[in-house]
Amino acid sequence: MKVLITGGAGFLGTRLAHTLLQAGTLRGETITQLMLADLVAPRDTVLTGDARVRHHAGDLLANIPTLMAEPWDAVFHLASAVSGECEANFDLGLHANLDTTRCLLDACRAQTLGGHRPPLFFFSSSVAVFGSDAAVPLPAVVRDDTLPTPQSSYGIHKFVCEQLVADYTRKDFIDGRAARLMTVSVRPGRPNGAASGFLSGLFREPLAGLPSTCPVDLDTRVALSSPANTVAGIVAVANASREDFGGRTALNLPALTVSVRDMLAALGDLAGPEVMGLITHVPDAAIAGIVAGWPSRFESVRAPRLGLVADTSFTAVLQQYVRDQPDAVGLPQARARLGLPPRA
Incomplete structure (x- = not known):
């Protein structure tokens, strides 16, 4: 099993990489290679010292042709511009979120059309897809069937990408899974633009x-989730069968x-x-x-099933x-x- 993590040098990407390597398997298959792609190289010497780990630094959109020159069995797409950045710089949000995700999906599609099995594609979405619209007020409790009406550029990007992942899955180009992450607290390190x-x-x-x-x-x-609970949710969604995940709609993590x-x-x-x-x-x-x-x-009936x-x-x-x-x-x-x- 060859695995690619975008945003792999970030906090969640690093934690996910450790979790996968410690497990040694994903979906019942042995992990033989783990690629960490990010703007910068990972600083975690435990990861970089693992013989299974490779890394690639640079703008993800520009580097997708190089990264996807070889087929991957699983792609965890965590990289994105965060909420505050997207509001301050509209073009950055389009580049980092919409354009990059579309290009990465197309590279996975080309891989499948070339004869490789459709890769598992995990997309890291956000509860920012929910908001209160004048025509569709936000309910007091968000349930699995609540209509997303995002009220920020970041939320719009995430919702659009959820739909792309669903459609590429419908066409059997990928085995797509989108999960909406809660605010992760407490994050170590320096403040970001979220x-x-x-x-x-x-x-x-x-x-x-x-x-x-x-x-x-x-x-x-x-609504919050600890780092450990967030990564556990990501791994559970990735390991779930198509039937257990339930449809193609994004899942709200607890x-x-x-x-x-x-x-x-x-x-x-x-x-x-x-x-x-x-x-x-x-x-x-x-x-x-x-x-x-x-x-x-x-309130969710899907997450507890996993x-x-x-x-x-x-x-x-x-x-x-x-x-x-x-x-x-x-x-x-x-x-x-x-x-x-x-x-x-």
């Missing part, structure tokens, strides 16, 4: 001893619904007042407007972050409360 980025930075920065601001009302409710106020309370209970003193409330109308348009409650459930609490999400990133907790008092040894 409107939802504060839902990681609001916790990551104070734990590191850095100031952070909350741009939305504290009673804003959001969500933990929680208010920002309760998220901050969980942080305070775990890490203490020293961390909380680094957080200030600085409203940002642009971010608040985007986030307010996203659904916060989901064994997928939401995270149990935001406390559990924070504990996962601390386990995964112990060196990212900088304040001595916070480290003591979290049971971490003093930093050298």
